[in-house]
Amino acid sequence: MKDYHISKHNSFYTIGLSYLKADAEVRGKFSLEAETMERILLQAKAEGIDGLLVTSTCNRTELHGFAQHPFQLIKLLCDNTAGSVEEFQDVAYVYKNNDAISHLFRVGTGLDSQILGDFEIISQLRASFNRSKKIGIANPFVERLCNSVIQASKRIKNETEISSGTTSVAFASVRYIMENVPDISEKNILLFGTGKIGRNTCENLIKHTKNNHISLINRTKGKAEKIAGKFNLLVKDYGDLQTEIRNTDVLIVATSSHSPTITKDLIHTKKPLLILDLAIPKNVSENVAEYGNVTLVHLDHLSQITDETLARRKKFIPHAEEIIEEVKGDFIKWLETRKFAPVIKALKKKLKTMKDEELDYQSKKLSDFNEQQADVISNRIIQKITKQFANHLKDEDVDADISLELIQKVFHLELETK
Incomplete structure (x- = not known):
């Protein structure tokens, strides 16, 4: 899968530590209470970060958000905990863009839990999102990603037996x-x-x-x-x-x-x-x-x-991973559409302006000109042209950034800014 650049200047990162490399003592230094998580979110917002999730459980502490460099997020964590940057780096992991998205899916669906299939993390992820939304640092990307992970988690719970048996x-x-x-x-x-x-x-x-x-x-x-x-x-x-x-x-x-x-x-x-x-x-x-x-x-x-319950659960990992890939694929498609939408919208607007000018010219030039029929035909052609561009941008082998830039340049497009 190609790496979708989520933002022109920032990338989406996950920085964190978990039971896999950090023992209880180290995890304790980086554990966060609700009050501290809010402080991190407020500090991040003041620094201009527009999307961030902070999660902290007995097994892991993670920050998922947009930054120019992952150290921005590492510093946020270390500034607000008893742990140092050096201690963090000894046991930490950093994921970027697609890898960060994939990691959150694995964590949220219990595949990365200390006890396989433990879905306790989903309620914590939901609480993290609500905290970010309340502070105004949950952008549409973060919201859609959280909802997708929750959806995958529900499907895995319902369609597999990965959480069967009493193991916690x-x-x-x-x-x-x-x-x-x-x-x-x-x-x-x-x-x-x-x-x-x-x-x-x-x-x-x-x-x-x-x-x-x-x-x-x-x-x-x-x-x-x-x-x-x-x-x-x-x-x-x-x-x-x-x-x-x-x-x-x-x-x-x-x-x-x-x-x-x-x-x-x-x-x-x-x-x-x-x-x-x-x-x-x-x-x-x-x-x-x-x-x-x-x-x-x-x-x-x-x-x-x-015990044998965990051994049995492992058999359902491949099915769970298939569900994750399916839901994640839908999220990536949404991400593409969101990225291309402003350019396609501007292109459609530009072609419509060209059409209106031409119809106006022809109606004045030709006495028997059927403006209504010409309008219908022109709109259908515009629809087909914009669809061709959209399909081109979605092609796996296409560098979307270069194509988007070229389309804007050729048609002198002005994108709407929020």
């Missing part, structure tokens, strides 16, 4: 707990924080273990009570965290802090304690594992737990 980090967490904690239905479980993976883990635990000794602690008690009501959990005060840890057998940490919320000095228990850290960046200090009775397991380890 939340499910992997439950399986790990069930395999490593004897008599789990009788044990005390404490959920600290209200992160989505933590909530899903609790829901799965209730479903699979019939455990009714699950407590929830959150800094904001109102939020905890809302979630507790839905999942039938007990709510404890934040001030009782240390006491509750002493009484629990399994601690699930789903806080969203940029520094550890569980430290060694909070743990005063002699019985076996399993801690699952489901946060990015890590929210449990590594040194808690120095206690002989404490087992610390992080999200990245849980994500590596694979």
Whole structure:
């Protein structure tokens, strides 16, 4: 496929890092909260960038947008996070134009997820687009691209079984707990924080273990009570965290802090304690594992737990890729049409002006001139001429930029500017 230059002066880039090369610690340095994402978008808008998406999940942080050089986007990210340009470059990827478009399709359809077929990313992509639109930095290209990725994602979900079977980090967490904690239905479980993976883990635990000794602690008690009501959990005060840890057998940490919320000095228990850290960046200090009775397991380890479900999902990758190519092809056609439309419109307008002048001249010259019939014939000829030009511009072997320039030059076209 030829590389469609999306803008005369700018290219469309994706810059980012993911679980493939960046560990949890590095991803933590570049993770973005909603407030920071908005700040990046506002900064980009002030710098004249007219299309940008910012996404940040526990597995990846990415910027997708228009720039003269990818470093503009890299600088935006590094200026607003704890990570440096050097750290970013060690683990980063940069994609341009077609490659950037293809990458977003793979990410949005779960083919690039830490767990194959995990469609959680689509709701995050939708939220990213809504954030950009609200700030006024989602141009028609970004909007159409997001809608196309969402469409591909829906089709893959409906037409393949790539997301069949229960496989997610939340499910992997439950399986790990069930395999490593004897008599789990009788044990005390404490959920600290209200992160989505933590909530899903609790829901799965209730479903699979019939455990009714699950407590929830959150800094904001109102939020905890809302979630507790839905999942039938007990709510404890934040001030009782240390006491509750002493009484629990399994601690699930789903806080969203940029520094550890569980430290060694909070743990005063002699019985076996399993801690699952489901946060990015890590929210449990590594040194808690120095206690002989404490087992610390992080999200990245849980994500590596694979089973026959994942092996089965891999069989559906080729079909998913076919769907992506089809939807992406429609997007590229739209992109071509959008690019050629102003020139074709101006050409049509120019030919119509020439036609009107000629008809006016002939009507004055010939007494029996049938202006209405001549008008119909002329319009049909104009339609055929402009269609020929449009087909020429869509030809794979044609350099569209050179042709567009030539058409404008030959017909002295003035393009409408918005």
